[in-house]
Structures are given as structure tokens and as C-alpha cells.
Amino acid sequence: MSVDLVRVQQLFGSECVTGWDPPDPALHGFLPAETPVVAPHEIAEFQEVMRFASREKHRVLPAGSMEHLYLGAPPDGVELVLTTRRMARVLEYEPSDQTLVAQAGTTLHEIAARAGEFGQHLAPDPWPGRAATLGGACAANRFGLTRLRHGTWRDCVLGARVVHADGSTTRSGGKVVKNVTGYDLAKLYLGSLGSLVFLVEVNVRLAQRPQEVGYVVARLAPAVAQQRLLELHRGWLQPAALLLLSASAPEFDSAAFAQARHDAGELLLFARFEGQRAVVREQLEECAQQLDGAEVAPDVAASEWERLRRLPEPEPHLHVLRVSTRAVGVFDALVAAREVFGAQATTLALFGVGTSFVRLAAVESEALAAFRERLQRTGAQVTLQYAPADGARRLDPPPAQAASLQAAMKSLFDPGALLRPMPSVAIGAGARAEEATEERIHRE
Amino acid sequence: MSPSAHARLRDDLRALLGARVHDRPEELLVYECDAMTYFKNRPLAVTFPESTAEVAAIVRTCIRHRVPFLPRGAGTGLSGGATPTRAAVLIETARMRQVLHIDLDNRFAVVQPGLVNILLTQAVAGSGFYYAPDPSSQMACTIGGNVAENAGGPHCLKHGMTAKHILGLTVVLPDAEVVELGGAMADPPGYDLVGLFVGSEGTLGIATEVVVRIEKQPQSVRTFLASYASMSDACASVTDIIARGVDPAALEILDRLTIEAVESSVYAAGYPREAEAVLLVEVDGLEAEVELAAREVTTICHERGALALEEAREEEERRRLWKGRKGAFGAMGRINTDLLVMDGVVPRHRLEWILEQVYRVREKYGVTLSNVFHAGDGNLHPNISYDGRDPEETQRVLAAGEEILRLCIEAGGVLSGEHGIGVEKRDFMPYLFDDVDLDLMRRVRDVWNPLGLCNPDKVLPTAKACVEARGRMLTLDSETPVPSATDVAKGEAQP
Known part of the structure; x- marks a missing residue:
């Protein structure tokens, strides 16, 4: 049961409070339309709302731009939505230090634009969507496909300011790139899905944008794929990403991939290299040679890469499973997905990272359970990362350690x-x- | 603790470990402090467990006797983190030093906490791998100690601090429960407790197994030494190197006094004594990118007026250049009997400003201060050499140190970049965090450490903290007032 919308508007001003009307139509049925959505302009207002919610024991759904609300457990009994989308300013940016402090509602697009002026960027590089926010990306610990080289938010968040459930605010960490002063509480908040605190300011370390990016695209028969990838992995090359795409990904049968069009059962490898021009070219040639004449596709992928980046992202009516394995154990996920789900699954595996995403249009509970059981035998963990907005959820999350x-x-x-x-x-x-x-x- | 209670505790520990319990005064002498020597306190006993189960049993025994306990690696810490503040039992990890498992394809190893940092790299070097974090004390410091302090080192500029390289832990919690946190599997479910634990300075439990990330050795490494007529030129070179997109593995600066100390010591590396500062630059990676970076570094150093630029032509020369840097703290032993090693951090663009302030503080307090620091990440190490037997000088040194840390915070920086807070900087935490921030940290600690027996009095200020931390060799029972920096500056310090 939501809080009375009119009352919340009276309390916090009608310009800050609307009903539930998310930009993504698929989310319209996620909450009742009369659920108040409060979008404060300042931290003090944020605190006020939380004090009110705490006092009256209203359950609050933290949100940024509402692009990833599918993630995590379905919010049960939400009475109020609190969003950072109006707190969207870059507060400090020191290009010479490669550090930036921004309000949590700042979009990844905005940060990319500001940092791009100085040839810098946010290294985790998750899909920025329409208006994905810094706070939301950190809270969901969303990462990009170049995690092999650039890591996750854990490696670049320097500090944070947060608002707590009781309305108080605290800071941890700092704005410098090296810091062991006190407990690193920001690490707890990353990936916590807003279940502990609201991130309201985030301090990040930026990285230099690569001068050049290039790709090698190759078809690999499953029987040899693992060995070929391991050979690449053991050699001197330093790919930013080694992505394996399973056979049934018809949306990738575009002209750009004509040469690398894959048959059923084959895997498509995208090896991405970044850095200075000469360094990238040398690696592209070596990689293609090691893969017996695979296509060096420097241009391919400018457009196709964007489509790859979207594969793990939520879409209406799609299930996205996330499989966690050891760094080179992603073949377990690829094989299990093919054998359990057949042609309806599209699997994207980040070799060297140990993360795979399996996209499914429709799935039976029994198949999900079988998939999980099979992978659990190898020590892997399966999480239902996104489910359709109807809230149907047919896979309990794996229990946390400790x-x-x-x-x-x-x-x-x-x-x-x-x-x-x-x-x-x-x-x-x-x-x-x-x-x-x-x-x-x-x-x- | 009464003699009879002490005897009962000793008997219980001996029942667990036999002769691996030391408690004779002469055995305990070496354990009364870590490498931060101005705060000393002898433990009740030192224990030498060999397994997770033994650590848990020691912790259970301590809880039963209501005696504090704390872990200790090699005792190379510089903030008093491994120094007991009360009558406590030390859990020394020296007998837990095995490499338990290596998985090169998945790029991880499982080790015990007492393993010396450099031995981990040696264990995988033959296969072309290494462990990246390299504190200056890496020949002696342990992985467990590195985890506790989130240790850094010159190469963490590019390769990251210890936290980036720890994938999982087996931890004996302060209530003796054994838990697994994280591991070699990507993204374990739940909160990032590994991230919280690394750098918690032994206050949240004792790591008994560590899953570490190992990395391929770089294809190419090139090392340069540039000397300058002014510190300003050295700092400007650092700024330019970063601004032009070079991604150096290390950028280290040593000032004149440090150069003199190094060159007069067994760590002599051939640094030019006439220079006001030397800049040690290392670039690593693929050969082609290192070649480009090396050209850029050479150009920048010349543009910024380097008096000389030397490149290590072979591994032996590279080791020589690093020997001076890594031995710099040891070389300070030539200057005086004691050394206060500081660890403040400032935003990189404030380096020149803070160095001017540091030299001003040196004059103000009349202390012998030299600088060797990680210039690339703004991590200062002002080193104050002094005679710890002279209480008046000691107080001036401590006051100068406090003022420098305040200046770091004023510049937008923090108290510690890699040494930790320990007892040394615990009282200064309120300069950076307000009461609400600190109370939250305290409540987090108390969830893990509800009895308060696991490494008490560290990291977070306590009511009597000022007396404990800033007094020289004082124990908790001391009530001797210690002057603040302001008092000393006003000439009101009482020896």
C-alpha cells in the first residue's frame, strides 16, 4: 500500500513529487500509478524524505533513472520511490588528477562528455542506456564488456557520501587515488542494490581513453574453442576483452559479420584491443594469426560492439541469467546453456573474467533449475539477473557466504x-x- | 591481569600449542612494537599457530579469558597496527607461510597469511607471473599484513593497491567463527565483505588463508632516473608525464637529504648527490607501448630541465636504481636513532604546494625531515629522523607530523595512503571524518568484533586516545598529558 500521493506532495512540494510513471513503458505495471515518486534537488531534501519514511515506517525503493529496477529481488510492498535523478551535477573534476566527484544522479552520458573533453573516461564503462546514473551503476555494480582490462567500480570508486535509512548522512573514503584512512565502506555499497544506503555523491578515478580500439572476429568450433582461447590467454597479448557469443544470436547476422557468420554450434569470438595505435595494430595482427586467419575487423565493431554491450541489459519479456565461474571457466556456462535451453538461449561469455550472461525469451522453471543444478556441480553460481516486469521470478538467488x-x-x-x-x-x-x-x- | 590469571591463560594456550607459546620477557621484547617504534607495549604472550583451526582455538581461549588478541605478520607496519595497546595475546603468523595452491590459467593463488610478499612472486615467477603489490618492505612483510593494511608500494600507481588483488579470504572472526569470504569465483553473492575486510587493520578478524590475484609479468620494463636542480622541476615532470597520457608503473621522488642518506649507506645506488631531487620512473607493458612511453618520458624530463637522465640498460642496473629507493627508509638509520615515517596523501596537483608546506614545517619545528614519496599518486612520506631518547625532540617531531597531516587534509587529501591508521593516526581521524562518520565505522566494527577483544584501540578514536597515541611509549594507564601541535608551536610544550 503506497503512501497518499497528495500528502507527500504537500509535504515535499508538488514539483518534487509525481506518481509512478517511469520512462520505460515495460515498468508501468511495476508499481501502482499512485505510488509517490520523490525527486529531491538536494541532499538535505533527501534526508527529509528519509526521516519521514523512517518515522512512518514506509518502505522506500531507491532509484536513479529507473533503467535497472529489474535487477535484484522484486521490491515487495514499496510505498515510496526516492530518486536521485534531479541531483545530477558534477561537483568537482580535476583532469590532472584524473578524479571526479559527482552527485549520484549524474548520468553516465554527462560524465562521459565532461571527461571526454580531456581524453578521459570512466573505465568500468557499463551500458549508459538512455540516462543511466552514476549512483545507479555503482549500486547495481554494473560493468562493461572490457572488465578484463578495466575492472569494475570496486577498482575506481574512491569514496562516497550516502544517506541512511534514518535520514542521517555519512562519508567514507576520499577524493585521492590512494587511501587507507578508515574502513572502506564504499566497497560495501557497491553492488548492494540500494539495500544498505542511498548513494548521493560518488568520488571516482578516471582513466585515459585509448587512442585506438580494434577487434578480431573469429568463428570457433566448440571442440577447439577452449584450447584456442587458453592459448591466447597464456600468450603475450593483452586484450581488453575476449568475448564469446553463442550460436543463436540472429541479431548479429548483420552484413558487418558476413565473414564471420556462424553456424549452429559455433562460437563467435570478439577480441578487443585498446591503446596506442601501433600497439593495437601489432596485437590485432598477432591475434588474427594465432586464430588462423581470423578477420581483423577494426570497423566492425564500432556499431556491433554497441549491440554486444546491450546483450546483458534488461529488456521487456526477457530473462537474463548471470553465471559466475572462475576466470576461464565460462565454457561450462556456454555448454550448459546450449544443452539445457537449446537454440532459444543467447549466451555472451567474458573469458578471463568468469562472467557469462544467458538471454532467454521464455523459460520453464524446471529448465532453470536444471541449468543451475548442472552448473552448481562445477562450482559455478547462477543468478536470475533480470526477469520480465511482471515480477515472475522462478529462481531463488544463491545464498551469500558468511x-x-x-x-x-x-x-x-x-x-x-x-x-x-x-x-x-x-x-x-x-x-x-x-x-x-x-x-x-x-x-x- | 593478575599473575594467577596470566598463568591460567598461559596454561590454556600451551595446552593448544605446546612450546609455540612465548611469554618470557626476553622473548617478548621484539614484539613490543612494530616498525613504528615510538609506541611500545609488551604483549602477555606470543602464539605461533600453524593452521586456521589453531588460530580459532587461540581466539576461543582469549575470549574465555576475556583477553584481547591481535594478529601480527612480520612487524614491518608503520602505524602501530600490530602493537598491543593492552595486556594482549599476539597471534603471530610466521608459521603459516605456505603457498597452498596455484592456478595460472585462472590467475590466482591461495596462500597462508605469513607468506612473505616477495616469496609469492618467486613462487610463480618461473611461469612468467608475479604478485603486483610491492611495499618497500616486500622482502620481509607478509601477505596477511598486506591484507590488514591494504598495503601499497611504488607500483600500485598502475597496478593497484592490495585490495585490488585479493579475491577471497578465510577469516577467523573475533568470536572464533571461521568464514569464507569471496574466492576465485567471479562476483560472489552478497555484500563485498572482502572489500571491507582488506585494510581493516586486524580489527575485524584474522585472515588465515588468502586468495590472491596473480598477473603475467610485463613483456618489457624500462627504468629511468632523472635528477633535478629543484624539487619543483621534478614535480612538474610528474604532472606532464600523467597529462600526456603515459601510464607509468611507478613515479618516485627522493629529495636531497634522502639522496645523501641513501648514498652514504649500503643502499647506495649511484644517485647524484648534487641533485635537489631525483625522479625514478618505470614504465612496463608490451614492448611497443613501453617504447613509446619511454620516448615520452625522456622528452618530458629534458623539457623540464633534468640535470641528467639515466636509463637502466639491464636488470642489474634496474635493481641498483630501485635499491636506493627501496632502501631509503633503512638508510635513514644513519641520520638518527629513530624515524617517524609519515604517509599523508594529497591530490596530485597539490604536490608542489604541500612540499613547500612540509619544508616550512621542518623549519618551524627544527626537525630533520627528508622526503621520499610516491609522486604519481600524491602519497607523501615525509620522514623525520630523531633521537627517541630525547622527550622534547620527540614531542616536536610528533607535533610536526600532526601539522603535516592537517595540511594534507586542508589540501583535499587524507591521513594515510598505505600505512594505515593504527594507533599512530587514530586521534587525527576527526580531522577527516565527523562524529557520525566515525560512529558508523565503529558500529560496523562492533558487528564483527562485538566483544571488542580483536585488536582493540586501533583505527578509531577512543576517549583517551590522545594520551595513548601521542605519548611516547605510554600504555593505556598513563594519564600524562601530551602537548598538541599548537602548544609546541607556541613554545608551551613540556618535555
Whole structure:
């Protein structure tokens, strides 16, 4: 049951409060239309809203531009949506230090434009969508396809300012590129899906944009693919990405890929190289040679790469599974997806990273369970990352390690369970946090 | 602790470990401090476990006796993180030093925490791999200690701090529960507890196994030494190198006093004594990119008026150039009996400003201060040499140190880039964080460490913190007031 929209508008101003009307039509049925969506302009307003929610025990859904609300557990019983989309300013940018401080609602497009003026960029480079925000990308720990070279937000977030469930605000970390001053709480917030705090400011380290980018595209028969990839991986080349795309990806049968058109069962390899021109060209030639005359496709991929980047992204009516393996264990996911789901699955595997995404239009619960069971035998983990907006969810998230500690973190930051749940963290197992409080009071 | 309680504790520990419990005064002497020597406190006992199960058993015993405990690696830490502040049991990891597993294709190794940093690289070097974080003490410091402090080193400029290279941990929590956090599998579900644990300075538990990322050795490495007539020119070279898109592996500056100390020591590296500053630059990567970077570095150093530019032509020369840098702290031993190594960080564009301020503080307090620092990431190491037997000088040194850290924060920086807070900088945390920030950190710590027995009095300020941290060799029981930087500046310091 949502809070009364008119009342919230009276409290926080009608210019800041609207009903539920997300830009993505697929999300329209996600929440009742009368659910208040509050978009404060400043941190102080943000705090006010959270104090109100805390006082009246309203469950709050944290949001940025609302492009990834499919991610994580379905928000149950949301009464209020709080979005950072109006807090969208770059507060500090020091090109010579390659550091930037921005409000959480700043879009990735805006940061790319600002940093691009100085030949810099955000290295994790997730798909920026229409208006994906810095805070949202960090909270969801979304990363790009060049993670092999550039890592994730964990490697470039320097500090953060957050608003807590009770409306208080704290900082951790700093604005410098090297820092061990106090606990690195920002690491906890990355990937926490807004289940602990609201990110309202994020300090990041930028990287130099590569002078040149080039690709090698090759068809690989499954029987030899693993060995060929391992040989590349063991050699001197330094690819920014080694992507394997499963057979059934008809949207990639474009003219640009005519030479690399793949038959059923074959895998399409995209090797991406970045850096200075001479360095990229040398690697492209060597890579193509190692792959027996694979196509060096410097231009291909300018457009096709963008389509690849979208593959792990949510789309209405699509399920996206995420499989976590060891760095070179992605073949387990590719093979299992083909054998369990057949031609309806499109799998994109990040070799050397250990992450694969499986896209499915329709799927039976039994098939999901079989897929997971099969991969669990290899030690891999399967998560249903996005499900259609109808909320149907047919795969429980894998449980987190150190369950009581994980739950205690949730209880500590969000004792009233007002924020969204963390899918892999069991609620109610957080006795450790209460015990700690009691023990501390006792000690003091 | 009463003698009888002490005896009962010792008996219980001996029942677990036999002779691997030391508690005679002469055995404990070396454990009364780490490499930050001005705060000393002897532990009740030192234990030498060999497994996770033994660490957990020691922790259980300490809990039963309500005695604090803390982990210790090689004792090379520079912030007092491994120094007990109370009557406590040290859990020394020296007997947990095995490489348990290596997986080259998946680029990870599993090691015990007492493994010396350099030995990890040596274990995989034959296969063309290495472990990237390289603190100056890497010949002695341990992986467990590196995890506790989130250690850095010259090459973390390009390759990242320890946190970037830790994939998973086995941890004995402060209540003796053993948990697995993270691992070689990508993106484990739940919150990033590994990220929180690394750099928590032994206050959240004791790592007993560590899954580390290993990397391929670079195809090419080139090392340069540029000497300058002014510190300003050296700093300007650093700014230009970064601004022109070079991605150096290391950018290190040593000032004149440091050069003199190094060149007069066993670490002599042939640095020019007439220079006001030398800049050590290393670029690594693929041969083609290193060649381009080397050309750019050479051009920039000449443009910025380098007096001389030397390139290491072979590995032996490269080692020589690094020997001076890595031995710089050791060489300070020639200047005086004690050394305060500081670790503030500033935004890179404030380097020149902060160095001017550091030299001003040197004059103001009349201390012997030299600089050797990670210029590429703005991480200063002002080193103050002093005679720790002289209380008045010690107080001036501490006051100068505090003022420098305040200046770092004023410049937009932080208290520590790689050494940690420990007891040394604990009192200064409020300069950077407000009460709400610190209270949150405290509550996070208390969830992990509810009894407060695991490495107490570190990182976060306590009520009596000023007395504890800034007094020389004081224990918790001391009530001796210690003057602040302001007092010393006003001439009101009491020896």
C-alpha cells in the first residue's frame, strides 16, 4: 500500500513529487500509478524524505533513472520511490588528477562528455542506456564488456557520501587515488542494490581513453574453442576483452559479420584491443594469426560492439541469467546453456573474467533449475539477473557466504527493513547486529 | 591481569600449542612494537599457530579469558597496527607461510597469511607471473599484513593497491567463527565483505588463508632516473608525464637529504648527490607501448630541465636504481636513532604546494625531515629522523607530523595512503571524518568484533586516545598529558 500521493506532495512540494510513471513503458505495471515518486534537488531534501519514511515506517525503493529496477529481488510492498535523478551535477573534476566527484544522479552520458573533453573516461564503462546514473551503476555494480582490462567500480570508486535509512548522512573514503584512512565502506555499497544506503555523491578515478580500439572476429568450433582461447590467454597479448557469443544470436547476422557468420554450434569470438595505435595494430595482427586467419575487423565493431554491450541489459519479456565461474571457466556456462535451453538461449561469455550472461525469451522453471543444478556441480553460481516486469521470478538467488555477517550488515544499515532487500541475504538472520549493539552498550 | 590469571591463560594456550607459546620477557621484547617504534607495549604472550583451526582455538581461549588478541605478520607496519595497546595475546603468523595452491590459467593463488610478499612472486615467477603489490618492505612483510593494511608500494600507481588483488579470504572472526569470504569465483553473492575486510587493520578478524590475484609479468620494463636542480622541476615532470597520457608503473621522488642518506649507506645506488631531487620512473607493458612511453618520458624530463637522465640498460642496473629507493627508509638509520615515517596523501596537483608546506614545517619545528614519496599518486612520506631518547625532540617531531597531516587534509587529501591508521593516526581521524562518520565505522566494527577483544584501540578514536597515541611509549594507564601541535608551536610544550 503506497503512501497518499497528495500528502507527500504537500509535504515535499508538488514539483518534487509525481506518481509512478517511469520512462520505460515495460515498468508501468511495476508499481501502482499512485505510488509517490520523490525527486529531491538536494541532499538535505533527501534526508527529509528519509526521516519521514523512517518515522512512518514506509518502505522506500531507491532509484536513479529507473533503467535497472529489474535487477535484484522484486521490491515487495514499496510505498515510496526516492530518486536521485534531479541531483545530477558534477561537483568537482580535476583532469590532472584524473578524479571526479559527482552527485549520484549524474548520468553516465554527462560524465562521459565532461571527461571526454580531456581524453578521459570512466573505465568500468557499463551500458549508459538512455540516462543511466552514476549512483545507479555503482549500486547495481554494473560493468562493461572490457572488465578484463578495466575492472569494475570496486577498482575506481574512491569514496562516497550516502544517506541512511534514518535520514542521517555519512562519508567514507576520499577524493585521492590512494587511501587507507578508515574502513572502506564504499566497497560495501557497491553492488548492494540500494539495500544498505542511498548513494548521493560518488568520488571516482578516471582513466585515459585509448587512442585506438580494434577487434578480431573469429568463428570457433566448440571442440577447439577452449584450447584456442587458453592459448591466447597464456600468450603475450593483452586484450581488453575476449568475448564469446553463442550460436543463436540472429541479431548479429548483420552484413558487418558476413565473414564471420556462424553456424549452429559455433562460437563467435570478439577480441578487443585498446591503446596506442601501433600497439593495437601489432596485437590485432598477432591475434588474427594465432586464430588462423581470423578477420581483423577494426570497423566492425564500432556499431556491433554497441549491440554486444546491450546483450546483458534488461529488456521487456526477457530473462537474463548471470553465471559466475572462475576466470576461464565460462565454457561450462556456454555448454550448459546450449544443452539445457537449446537454440532459444543467447549466451555472451567474458573469458578471463568468469562472467557469462544467458538471454532467454521464455523459460520453464524446471529448465532453470536444471541449468543451475548442472552448473552448481562445477562450482559455478547462477543468478536470475533480470526477469520480465511482471515480477515472475522462478529462481531463488544463491545464498551469500558468511550468512549471519551479511544479514548483520543489512540489519545494521537498515534496521527497519525500509530499503529494498538484498536478494542473496536472508532477512531476519541478523542477530549479530543486535548482539553487537547490546555488547557495546554493556561495555560502555 | 593478575599473575594467577596470566598463568591460567598461559596454561590454556600451551595446552593448544605446546612450546609455540612465548611469554618470557626476553622473548617478548621484539614484539613490543612494530616498525613504528615510538609506541611500545609488551604483549602477555606470543602464539605461533600453524593452521586456521589453531588460530580459532587461540581466539576461543582469549575470549574465555576475556583477553584481547591481535594478529601480527612480520612487524614491518608503520602505524602501530600490530602493537598491543593492552595486556594482549599476539597471534603471530610466521608459521603459516605456505603457498597452498596455484592456478595460472585462472590467475590466482591461495596462500597462508605469513607468506612473505616477495616469496609469492618467486613462487610463480618461473611461469612468467608475479604478485603486483610491492611495499618497500616486500622482502620481509607478509601477505596477511598486506591484507590488514591494504598495503601499497611504488607500483600500485598502475597496478593497484592490495585490495585490488585479493579475491577471497578465510577469516577467523573475533568470536572464533571461521568464514569464507569471496574466492576465485567471479562476483560472489552478497555484500563485498572482502572489500571491507582488506585494510581493516586486524580489527575485524584474522585472515588465515588468502586468495590472491596473480598477473603475467610485463613483456618489457624500462627504468629511468632523472635528477633535478629543484624539487619543483621534478614535480612538474610528474604532472606532464600523467597529462600526456603515459601510464607509468611507478613515479618516485627522493629529495636531497634522502639522496645523501641513501648514498652514504649500503643502499647506495649511484644517485647524484648534487641533485635537489631525483625522479625514478618505470614504465612496463608490451614492448611497443613501453617504447613509446619511454620516448615520452625522456622528452618530458629534458623539457623540464633534468640535470641528467639515466636509463637502466639491464636488470642489474634496474635493481641498483630501485635499491636506493627501496632502501631509503633503512638508510635513514644513519641520520638518527629513530624515524617517524609519515604517509599523508594529497591530490596530485597539490604536490608542489604541500612540499613547500612540509619544508616550512621542518623549519618551524627544527626537525630533520627528508622526503621520499610516491609522486604519481600524491602519497607523501615525509620522514623525520630523531633521537627517541630525547622527550622534547620527540614531542616536536610528533607535533610536526600532526601539522603535516592537517595540511594534507586542508589540501583535499587524507591521513594515510598505505600505512594505515593504527594507533599512530587514530586521534587525527576527526580531522577527516565527523562524529557520525566515525560512529558508523565503529558500529560496523562492533558487528564483527562485538566483544571488542580483536585488536582493540586501533583505527578509531577512543576517549583517551590522545594520551595513548601521542605519548611516547605510554600504555593505556598513563594519564600524562601530551602537548598538541599548537602548544609546541607556541613554545608551551613540556618535555
